[in-house]
Amino acid sequence: MSYTYDYPHPAVTADIVIFSIRDEELHVLLIQRKLNPFKGAWALPGGFIQMDEDLETGAARELAEETGLTGIHLEQLGAFGRPDRDPRERVITIAFLALVPSDKLVLSAATDASDAQWHNLSDLPKLAFDHENILNAGRERLANMVSSDIAQSARVVFKFLPGKFTLAQAQSVFEIIKGEALDKRNFRKWIMANWALTDLEEKTQGGRHRPAALYSLT
Amino acid sequence: MSYTYDYPHPAVTADIVIFSIRDEELHVLLIQRKLNPFKGAWALPGGFIQMDEDLETGAARELAEETGLTGIHLEQLGAFGRPDRDPRERVITIAFLALVPSDKLVLSAATDASDAQWHNLSDLPKLAFDHENILNAGRERLANMVSSDIAQSARVVFKFLPGKFTLAQAQSVFEIIKGEALDKRNFRKWIMANWALTDLEEKTQGGRHRPAALYSLT
C-alpha cells in the first residue's frame, strides 16, 4: 500500500519530554532506539501521528506504547521542524511536556522490553536527532512555570511600538493588552525601573500640546 | 509530478496571528480566501511549509507573500492538528504570533491585490478552518505575556506530586525546579495563601520522626 500526493508532504511525529523527580533530582524518560537511524542511541519517546488522531491523542498513544504510562497530562511544548533534523526524510515533530509523580512509576511493569529508562538531567547520554534541543525547551518551560518574572516574555510587547516611542504610547500599548487603565505616574516608574530605555533626547512635535520625550528600548 | 510514501503523510502549514494596534484597539491581519474551501471567508495568513525550509522561515515567507510584511519577529504559538480541521485532507498547522508597530503598516503598498485587511478584535468575521481557535490562543498568549501571576501555569507542577502529599514534598519539588533552596516557613505561607489545598486530616507514618500532615490540591 502506498500514498501519493501532488505535493511533497513531511512526516509528522509526536515526541514527549516526560519528567519525574527521583532521589530529589529531575529525571527524563528516554528510550533506547532499536532501529536506525541512531540505533542504540537514547531518544525521547514518540512516534508517528496517525491520520485520524489528534496530536495530543497520538502523543498519549505513543507514550503508552513505548513506556506503559497512561493517564498522564500532556501539554504542548511546540513544533520542531528543522529540515535536516531527521536524515531519512523531512520530519516535523510536535513536542509535548508531561510530568509524573514518583508514585506512578509502574514503568517496567507495564512495558515488556523495558528499554525505557529514567535519566538524571545532570548525567545525560547523547540524544538522537535534535532531541537535546527539545529536552532543553522542556527544561526551560518547566523553569518558567515557577518563575514569576515578566521580563523575558513581555519584551516582545515592545514590538507594538515604533523604534522611537513616547512613554504615553508605551502605556497605551500595555493598557490595551491588559484591558485596564494604568496610573500614569506608576506606569512611568515601573517602566523606567524594569526596562532599559534610552532617552533619545528628542521630542515629538506637531501636537497642539507639550512635546513628549522619545525613548527606545535598549 | 507526484510524491509517494509508504505511509500516509499529513500536509503541514504555517499560519500567522499578527496583531497590531490601530486607533487604540487590537487588530489582527486577515486574508480573504480566493479559493475553496471557505472561499470568500477570512483567514489567518499562512500556507504550506516547503520541504527545505524551516518552520519559522516558511511562516515568514508566507507572511511576506500574502501581506508584504517583512522583517517581523515571529514567535511560535503551537501546533493545531485536529484531524477534521481541513475538509480536504489532514492538515497540521504550526501557528506563529507576530506583533507589528503601527508605523510599519506599509501593507497595501506592498501587496498587490490587498485582500489583506486589519480587523478589530472586537468585531471579527467568521473565520475559515479552526482559525478562530488559533486566534484565541494568540490573544491568550499576548495577555499572559504582560501578566505576572503564576497561578495558571504552575498548576501542572503539582503533577510531580502524588495525590496526597506533605508540604515538605511540595517544597522539595519547587526547590528542585527552581534550583534553589526555599525557606520552610515562607514556603508554607506562600503555598497556603496561593493554592487551594485541602487538609486531608491524615498523617504520614513510618518515618522515625514526627508524622507529617497530608494535603491534596483542590
Next chain:
DNA sequence: CCAAAAGTGTTGCAGCTACACCCATGT
C-alpha cells in the same frame, strides 16, 4: 535520650497603589 523531620510568628524592607497639580505647545 537521641536523631530526624514537622511545625510555627514576627519584624523590616521593598515595591506597589492611590492620588492632584503644573508645564509646554498650537490655535
Next chain:
DNA sequence: ACATGGGTGTAGCTGCAACACTTTTGG
C-alpha cells in the same frame, strides 16, 4: 486664553525575605 496631552512626588500599605526554636515520632 484655552485646549490638549506631558510631566512630576509622597504617603500608606501589602506582600516578601530573613530568621530559630519547639514538637512528635521511632529506635
